[in-house]
Amino acid sequence: MLFHARGVALLLGASIAIVTTAFLSLVKGVTNTALLVAFFLSFSSAYILIYATLEFLVFREVNKIYAALNKLKKRDLSFVDKNHHRAINPIKRINQEIFDYARDKQREINDLKKMEEFRREFVANISHELKTPIFAAQGFVHTLLDGAIENKKVRYKFLKKAGKSLDGLDMLVQDLLVLSQMETGSIKMHYEHFDMRNVIHDVFEQFENDAEKKEIDLILQVDKQDHTFVYADQHRIYQVMVNLISNAIKYTKKDKEVPHPKKGKVVVFFESDEENVTIFVKDQGRGIPPEDIDRIFERFYRVEKSRSKNKGGTGLGLAIVKHIIEAHHSKVKVSSKVGEGSLFSFKLPRGNAEIARKKMRLEEPEEEI
Numbered sequence: 420m421l422f423h424a425r426g427v428a429l430l431l432g433a434s435i436a437i438v439t440t441a442f443l444s445l446v447k448g449v450t451n452t453a454l455l456v457a458f459f460l461s462f463s464s465a466y467i468l469i470y471a472t473l474e475f476l477v478f479r480e481v482n483k484i485y486a487a488l489n490k491l492k493k494r495d496l497s498f499v500d501k502n503h504h505r506a507i508n509p510i511k512r513i514n515q516e517i518f519d520y521a522r523d524k525q526r527e528i529n530d531l532k533k534m535e536e537f538r539r540e541f542v543a544n545i546s547h548e549l550k551t552p553i554f555a556a557q558g559f560v561h562t563l564l565d566g567a568i569e570n571k572k573v574r575y576k577f578l579k580k581a582g583k584s585l586d587g588l589d590m591l592v593q594d595l596l597v598l599s600q601m602e603t604g605s606i607k608m609h610y611e612h613f614d615m616r617n618v619i620h621d622v623f624e625q626f627e628n629d630a631e632k633k634e635i636d637l638i639l640q641v642d643k644q645d646h647t648f649v650y651a652d653q654h655r656i657y658q659v660m661v662n663l664i665s666n667a668i669k670y671t672k673k674d675k676e677v678p679h680p681k682k683g684k685v686v687v688f689f690e691s692d693e694e695n696v697t698i699f700v701k702d703q704g705r706g707i708p709p710e711d712i713d714r715i716f717e718r719f720y721r722v723e724k725s726r727s728k729n730k731g732g733t734g735l736g737l738a739i740v741k742h743i744i745e746a747h748h749s750k751v752k753v754s755s756k757v758g759e760g761s762l763f764s765f766k767l768p769r770g771n772a773e774i775a776r777k778k779m780r781l782e783e784p785e786e787e788i
């Protein structure tokens with residue numbers, strides 16, 4: 420009660436009234452009635468003033484601070500007012516400072532928790548991905564050491580399999596290296612003017628056999644008015660196209676449950692405006708479920724969770740794509756429909772055709788006379 424606004428106001432009001440009346444009583448000729456009136460007047464005015472000041476300027480705000488701190492203990496951030504105005508009342512300002520501080524700290528804690536979870540998941544994923552090829556290679560080598568080396572046929576087969584596992588391991592480590600270098604920013608982009616059509620032709624050539632085996636047509640659709648020259652890091656964009664086109668082929672499968680046209684198609688096409696060229700990669704594959712679409716760019720994320728049916732993918736391809744495109748200050752977009760296919764796209768600044776052609780001419784080997 421004593422520390423309530425009313426209690427404090429009552430005590431201070433009474434003291435002020437007593438002091439005032441005591442001083443007044445020292446003045447000659449003041450009647451008792453005047454003293455009584457002075458007492459009540461000074462008491463009531465002091466009480467009202469002190470009560471109002473304490474209640475509205477101090478106690479209410481202090482109580483708010485307590486309530487906020489209590490909520491904070493329970494990790495409830497609902498008290499945080501996002502667009503409050505700077506108050507004049509200093510206690511109110513302290514209150515706001517506490518709110519801001521609490522909000523920032525809670526945000527930091529949430530971020531740290533997310534990062535911790537991410538780190539844990541990452542370590543688990545990476546150990547698993549490394550373990551698989553190492554175990555496989557180890558198994559083949561030990562079998563050979565245990566005597567299989569004597570058998571000429573088995574010797575070659577096992578060595579070939581061990582070699583393949585180690586190649587996979589090498590690829591994984593390379594991918595991880597690229598990702599970490601991109602994250603630390605130690606990879607510098609080498610911008611140049613070049614024709615995207617040449618890059619696409621090279622990538623198509625690389626996947627010709629894979630596509631043929633799966634009866635997939637690789638199509639580059641270019642209209643006459645399309646501008647295909649871009650200004651970007653050619654080598655990195657080549658990597659992006661390799662990942663997107665290999666995915667388009669890999670995830671187009673003749674599946675009994677999914678109605679597919681007899682022959683699958685992977686189409687690359689362009690859209691250009693005054694400043695940019697957008698590159699599209701479209702497939703008629705199995706598509707990506709909506710609940711996975713936001714996560715496919717995460718490291719190690721795969722729609723098909725079972726690693727046993729691993730077809731060689733580690734789930735790093737799109738993470739690399741995202742990093743490369745972001746390093747070009749752009750974004751990868753994706754739209755997909757399960758059973759119908761996916762469309763990936765990204766924008767690059769338009770390149771200068773003259774410079775690109777000049778460079779190509781310089782690179783061409785001179786004809787022998």
Ligand SMILES: Nc1ncnc2c1ncn2[C@@H]1O[C@H](COP(=O)(O)OP(=O)(O)OP(=O)(O)O)[C@@H](O)[C@H]1O
Pocket residue numbers: 662666667670671702704705706707715716720721722723731732733734735736737738761
């Ligand atoms: N064109 C696509 N159609 C359907 N699903 C896709 C397509 N592209 C990617 N995905 C899904 O997104 C996941 C992540 O793709 P990402 O390229 O990052 O990994 P990956 O292909 O499994 O392995 P990696 O590319 O490292 O060999 C894939 O596992 C697949 O489930």
Ligand SMILES: [Mg+2]
Pocket residue numbers: 662665666732736737
């Ligand atoms: Mg991939």
